[in-house]
Amino acid sequence: MQSLAAKIASNSIVRKSMALILGYSAWIMVADSHITRVSLDVPIYLYNSQSDQISTPNHTLVTLSGARERLAHLDWNEVAFHADAHTADPAEATIELWPTDILLPSGINVVDYKPAQVRLTKIVA
Known part of the structure:
Protein backbone atom coordinates (compact mmCIF):
# COMPACT_ATOMS: atom_id res chain seq x y z
CA MET A 1 0.00 0.00 0.00
CA HIS A 34 23.99 39.42 -9.49
CA ILE A 35 26.53 42.25 -9.22
CA THR A 36 26.21 44.72 -12.06
CA ARG A 37 27.57 48.13 -13.03
CA VAL A 38 25.81 51.24 -14.21
CA SER A 39 27.19 54.60 -15.38
CA LEU A 40 25.34 57.87 -15.07
CA ASP A 41 25.84 61.62 -15.11
CA VAL A 42 25.45 63.05 -11.61
CA PRO A 43 25.38 66.69 -10.51
CA ILE A 44 28.04 68.28 -8.32
CA TYR A 45 26.73 70.38 -5.43
CA LEU A 46 29.04 72.64 -3.46
CA TYR A 47 28.61 73.53 0.17
CA ASN A 48 30.63 76.07 2.22
CA SER A 49 31.08 78.03 -1.00
CA GLN A 50 31.08 81.75 -1.51
CA SER A 51 27.96 83.00 -3.22
CA ASP A 52 29.93 83.90 -6.36
CA GLN A 53 31.57 80.46 -6.84
CA ILE A 54 30.36 77.76 -9.19
CA SER A 55 31.94 74.49 -10.24
CA THR A 56 32.91 73.78 -13.81
CA PRO A 57 31.82 71.22 -14.95
CA ASN A 58 28.71 70.89 -12.81
CA HIS A 59 28.25 67.16 -13.63
CA THR A 60 30.51 64.13 -13.51
CA LEU A 61 30.23 60.64 -15.01
CA VAL A 62 30.04 58.04 -12.22
CA THR A 63 30.15 54.25 -12.48
CA LEU A 64 28.43 52.41 -9.63
CA SER A 65 28.43 48.71 -8.82
CA GLY A 66 26.07 46.68 -6.69
CA ALA A 67 23.40 44.04 -6.66
CA ARG A 68 20.92 44.47 -9.49
CA GLU A 69 18.03 44.62 -7.00
CA ARG A 70 19.67 47.43 -4.99
CA LEU A 71 20.50 49.44 -8.10
CA ALA A 72 16.93 49.02 -9.36
CA HIS A 73 15.54 50.55 -6.16
CA LEU A 74 18.00 53.46 -6.07
CA ASP A 75 16.44 56.91 -6.56
CA TRP A 76 18.66 58.27 -9.37
CA ASN A 77 17.51 61.85 -8.71
CA GLU A 78 19.14 61.74 -5.28
CA VAL A 79 22.59 60.58 -6.45
CA ALA A 80 24.97 63.55 -6.42
CA PHE A 81 28.44 64.64 -5.37
CA HIS A 82 28.38 66.94 -2.33
CA ALA A 83 31.78 68.65 -2.29
CA ASP A 84 33.14 71.05 0.32
CA ALA A 85 34.21 74.22 -1.52
CA HIS A 86 36.18 75.29 1.54
CA THR A 87 38.75 72.57 0.74
CA ALA A 88 39.56 74.12 -2.65
CA ASP A 89 43.21 74.64 -3.47
CA PRO A 90 43.49 78.47 -3.48
CA ALA A 91 46.34 78.53 -6.00
CA GLU A 92 44.51 76.48 -8.62
CA ALA A 93 40.89 76.96 -7.47
CA THR A 94 40.18 73.24 -7.83
CA ILE A 95 38.32 70.76 -5.67
CA GLU A 96 39.23 67.09 -5.50
CA LEU A 97 36.20 64.80 -5.62
CA TRP A 98 36.21 61.67 -3.44
CA PRO A 99 34.00 58.56 -3.52
CA THR A 100 32.83 59.45 0.00
CA ASP A 101 31.33 62.68 -1.40
CA ILE A 102 28.46 60.60 -2.84
CA LEU A 103 25.90 59.38 -0.32
CA LEU A 104 24.86 55.86 -1.33
CA PRO A 105 23.03 53.06 0.44
CA SER A 106 25.06 50.13 1.70
CA GLY A 107 25.86 47.55 -0.94
CA ILE A 108 26.35 50.12 -3.71
CA ASN A 109 29.92 51.26 -4.40
CA VAL A 110 31.60 53.88 -6.55
CA VAL A 111 33.83 52.18 -9.13
CA ASP A 112 35.00 55.21 -11.11
CA TYR A 113 34.19 58.86 -11.77
CA LYS A 114 35.48 61.45 -14.21
CA PRO A 115 36.56 64.17 -13.79
CA ALA A 116 38.10 63.66 -10.36
CA GLN A 117 38.79 67.38 -9.98
CA VAL A 118 36.57 70.34 -10.74
CA ARG A 119 37.64 73.92 -11.19
CA LEU A 120 35.87 76.67 -9.31
CA THR A 121 35.03 79.81 -11.19
CA LYS A 122 33.68 83.09 -9.93
CA ILE A 123 30.52 84.59 -11.29
CA VAL A 124 31.23 88.05 -12.65
CA ALA A 125 28.23 90.33 -12.46
Whole structure:
Protein backbone atom coordinates (compact mmCIF):
# COMPACT_ATOMS: atom_id res chain seq x y z
CA MET A 1 0.00 0.00 0.00
CA GLN A 2 1.44 3.33 -1.05
CA SER A 3 1.21 6.31 1.23
CA LEU A 4 -0.39 9.53 0.03
CA ALA A 5 3.01 11.27 -0.11
CA ALA A 6 4.42 8.49 -2.30
CA LYS A 7 1.45 8.72 -4.65
CA ILE A 8 1.85 12.50 -4.97
CA ALA A 9 5.62 12.19 -5.52
CA SER A 10 5.11 9.60 -8.23
CA ASN A 11 2.72 11.85 -10.16
CA SER A 12 4.57 13.27 -13.18
CA ILE A 13 2.66 16.55 -13.30
CA VAL A 14 3.30 17.25 -9.63
CA ARG A 15 7.03 16.53 -10.04
CA LYS A 16 7.28 18.81 -13.05
CA SER A 17 5.37 21.57 -11.25
CA MET A 18 7.62 21.31 -8.19
CA ALA A 19 10.74 21.37 -10.39
CA LEU A 20 9.42 24.45 -12.18
CA ILE A 21 8.69 26.27 -8.92
CA LEU A 22 12.09 25.38 -7.43
CA GLY A 23 13.92 26.34 -10.62
CA TYR A 24 12.13 29.68 -10.90
CA SER A 25 12.81 30.46 -7.22
CA ALA A 26 16.51 29.69 -7.64
CA TRP A 27 16.68 31.84 -10.78
CA ILE A 28 15.07 34.80 -8.98
CA MET A 29 17.54 34.56 -6.09
CA VAL A 30 20.56 34.38 -8.40
CA ALA A 31 19.38 37.09 -10.80
CA ASP A 32 18.60 39.62 -8.06
CA SER A 33 21.93 39.16 -6.29
CA HIS A 34 23.99 39.42 -9.49
CA ILE A 35 26.53 42.25 -9.22
CA THR A 36 26.21 44.72 -12.06
CA ARG A 37 27.57 48.13 -13.03
CA VAL A 38 25.81 51.24 -14.21
CA SER A 39 27.19 54.60 -15.38
CA LEU A 40 25.34 57.87 -15.07
CA ASP A 41 25.84 61.62 -15.11
CA VAL A 42 25.45 63.05 -11.61
CA PRO A 43 25.38 66.69 -10.51
CA ILE A 44 28.04 68.28 -8.32
CA TYR A 45 26.73 70.38 -5.43
CA LEU A 46 29.04 72.64 -3.46
CA TYR A 47 28.61 73.53 0.17
CA ASN A 48 30.63 76.07 2.22
CA SER A 49 31.08 78.03 -1.00
CA GLN A 50 31.08 81.75 -1.51
CA SER A 51 27.96 83.00 -3.22
CA ASP A 52 29.93 83.90 -6.36
CA GLN A 53 31.57 80.46 -6.84
CA ILE A 54 30.36 77.76 -9.19
CA SER A 55 31.94 74.49 -10.24
CA THR A 56 32.91 73.78 -13.81
CA PRO A 57 31.82 71.22 -14.95
CA ASN A 58 28.71 70.89 -12.81
CA HIS A 59 28.25 67.16 -13.63
CA THR A 60 30.51 64.13 -13.51
CA LEU A 61 30.23 60.64 -15.01
CA VAL A 62 30.04 58.04 -12.22
CA THR A 63 30.15 54.25 -12.48
CA LEU A 64 28.43 52.41 -9.63
CA SER A 65 28.43 48.71 -8.82
CA GLY A 66 26.07 46.68 -6.69
CA ALA A 67 23.40 44.04 -6.66
CA ARG A 68 20.92 44.47 -9.49
CA GLU A 69 18.03 44.62 -7.00
CA ARG A 70 19.67 47.43 -4.99
CA LEU A 71 20.50 49.44 -8.10
CA ALA A 72 16.93 49.02 -9.36
CA HIS A 73 15.54 50.55 -6.16
CA LEU A 74 18.00 53.46 -6.07
CA ASP A 75 16.44 56.91 -6.56
CA TRP A 76 18.66 58.27 -9.37
CA ASN A 77 17.51 61.85 -8.71
CA GLU A 78 19.14 61.74 -5.28
CA VAL A 79 22.59 60.58 -6.45
CA ALA A 80 24.97 63.55 -6.42
CA PHE A 81 28.44 64.64 -5.37
CA HIS A 82 28.38 66.94 -2.33
CA ALA A 83 31.78 68.65 -2.29
CA ASP A 84 33.14 71.05 0.32
CA ALA A 85 34.21 74.22 -1.52
CA HIS A 86 36.18 75.29 1.54
CA THR A 87 38.75 72.57 0.74
CA ALA A 88 39.56 74.12 -2.65
CA ASP A 89 43.21 74.64 -3.47
CA PRO A 90 43.49 78.47 -3.48
CA ALA A 91 46.34 78.53 -6.00
CA GLU A 92 44.51 76.48 -8.62
CA ALA A 93 40.89 76.96 -7.47
CA THR A 94 40.18 73.24 -7.83
CA ILE A 95 38.32 70.76 -5.67
CA GLU A 96 39.23 67.09 -5.50
CA LEU A 97 36.20 64.80 -5.62
CA TRP A 98 36.21 61.67 -3.44
CA PRO A 99 34.00 58.56 -3.52
CA THR A 100 32.83 59.45 0.00
CA ASP A 101 31.33 62.68 -1.40
CA ILE A 102 28.46 60.60 -2.84
CA LEU A 103 25.90 59.38 -0.32
CA LEU A 104 24.86 55.86 -1.33
CA PRO A 105 23.03 53.06 0.44
CA SER A 106 25.06 50.13 1.70
CA GLY A 107 25.86 47.55 -0.94
CA ILE A 108 26.35 50.12 -3.71
CA ASN A 109 29.92 51.26 -4.40
CA VAL A 110 31.60 53.88 -6.55
CA VAL A 111 33.83 52.18 -9.13
CA ASP A 112 35.00 55.21 -11.11
CA TYR A 113 34.19 58.86 -11.77
CA LYS A 114 35.48 61.45 -14.21
CA PRO A 115 36.56 64.17 -13.79
CA ALA A 116 38.10 63.66 -10.36
CA GLN A 117 38.79 67.38 -9.98
CA VAL A 118 36.57 70.34 -10.74
CA ARG A 119 37.64 73.92 -11.19
CA LEU A 120 35.87 76.67 -9.31
CA THR A 121 35.03 79.81 -11.19
CA LYS A 122 33.68 83.09 -9.93
CA ILE A 123 30.52 84.59 -11.29
CA VAL A 124 31.23 88.05 -12.65
CA ALA A 125 28.23 90.33 -12.46
